Amino acid sequence: MTNSNTKTFNSTFEKEVNEGLVAFPKYLSSKWFYDKKGDKLFQDIMAMPEYYLTDCEYNILDTHTAAIANQFNSPEGFDLIELGAGDGKKTKLLLKYLSDQNVNFDYLPIDISQNALDQLEESLTKEFPKVSVKTQQGTYFEVLEKISEYNKRKKIILFLGSNIGNLLHEQAINFLTKVKDVMSGDDMLFMGFDQKKHPQTILDAYNDKAGITEAFNKNILHRINNELEANFNVDNFLHWEVYDPESGSAKSYLVSKEAQTVYIKALDLTVNFNAWESIHTEISQKYTDAVVEWLAEESGLKVVTNFTDENKYYKNYIFNAN
Ligand SMILES: C[S@@+](CC[C@H](N)C(=O)[O-])C[C@H]1O[C@@H](n2cnc3c(N)ncnc32)[C@H](O)[C@@H]1O
Structure with a gap:
């Protein structure tokens, strides 16, 4: 068990979800994408034509x-x-x-x-x-x-x-x-x-039309619902990707489509979202x-x-x- 201020947490997952959702701006670490469903979604991402990273690295190791x-x-x-x-x-x-x-x-x-x-x-x-x-x-x-x-x-x-x-x-x-x-x-x-490469190529890799990356990003909310007894209405969030060609940072967000309140029972935490408020979930730096x-x-x-x-x-x- 870990203690942060007055709250006691049963796992690092609980502690980090609590920290990220009480912070401003809100954030969650991408390492929590990977449960059984997240692992499968990431395999689907690697098989997508837009996700050039896997093909390129495979090609390098193969050649x-x-x-x-x-x-x-x-x-x-x-x-x-x-x-x-x-x-x-x-x-x-x-x-x-x-x-x-x-x-x-x-x-x-x-x-x-x-x-x-x-x-x-x-x-x-x-x-x-x-x-x-x-x-x-x-x-x-x-x-x-x-x-x-x-x-x-x-x-x-x-x-x-x-x-x-x-x-x-x-x-x-x-x-x-x-x-x-x-x-x-x-x-x-x-x-x-x-x-670093053409910004559109990078954006497409994290924003595929079939919505696999969207499902991967939103899996973090499903995980909080399942493991921490929360009531996120996942459809009320938008997957949003941005790429800054100057810094080389591609960033994924979940954006609240409306003002809403979520309760996370395991943390006894009420989280309020303003309309269009974001949760930053992943950075994918380009070099x-x-x-x-x-x-x-x-x-x-x-x-x-x-x-x-x-x-x-x-x-x-x-x-x-x-
Ligand atoms: C983007 S995938 C890449 C997998 C593999 N290296 C590849 O190139 O295909 C990231 C992998 O790292 C694991 N992972 C993510 N964050 C991690 C962390 N902080 N510590 C250990 N493993 C982590 C995930 O479970 C996942 O299997």
Whole structure:
């Protein structure tokens, strides 16, 4: 149980929902999108033609598998630790190559969603029986503390899907610094960063016509209804996406279509919304080489090399600790 001022909370979810909905302006963290329904919706998003990120990163890993794997190689083998692994669709390209080459490595996927980890483990057992898999449930920050225990051989830390883009630059530097602190010797960080491009291409990726992204964004309200006994009328909220080409920030909001009141029983909290008031739910930052290099420098990391797709929409960088 955690206590914030006079209120006691049974989980981080309760605490953060309470904090975000009493704040002005209101906000909720995108990490709460991912329950069983949210995991499935995200898989549907990855399959959408508008969501170019998955195709680009898949293409990079598919085209450069050997070159990437060669960077990872080490005489004692290595531990491949993935943060926010999801369904591992793209990582499987690497796993297949490494398994086929009989490379000595363990795969350690980490995710906040136990459901995602269970499904991933089941599919890996079938597809790559030779690969040793150890899943770990938790947030990036919780699990990073434990990663430092893996210090017997080279560590490769994977962070795909431009998940870093869910963090503001200041949070990203804090996160990367924590990653750097658990890296030593020839350890490497392999990360995907979605790049700046035509603003319409970016907007379309988060605002598809079929409404899958809308359902994903609104899933956070369904989750609060189901898990915290709330009475959000989800249809009274609009999914709204904006992209600022100057800062490179794409932001998702839920906008209240009318003045309304919601009661969250588990928090004993009444939340009032003015007409057109927003809840900020997600940031998906877009990058340039200069910004990635600045983030690395601020965090004590060094760019070793990068790989890109044919449109240069997306880049995967390899970093080591300075
Ligand atoms: C955008 S998906 C990307 C999945 C995968 N990396 C990919 O590229 O396809 C984000 C994944 O990270 C997990 N996740 C989100 N926020 C997290 C957090 N703070 N800590 C740990 N996992 C998180 C989600 O459950 C989800 O599986």
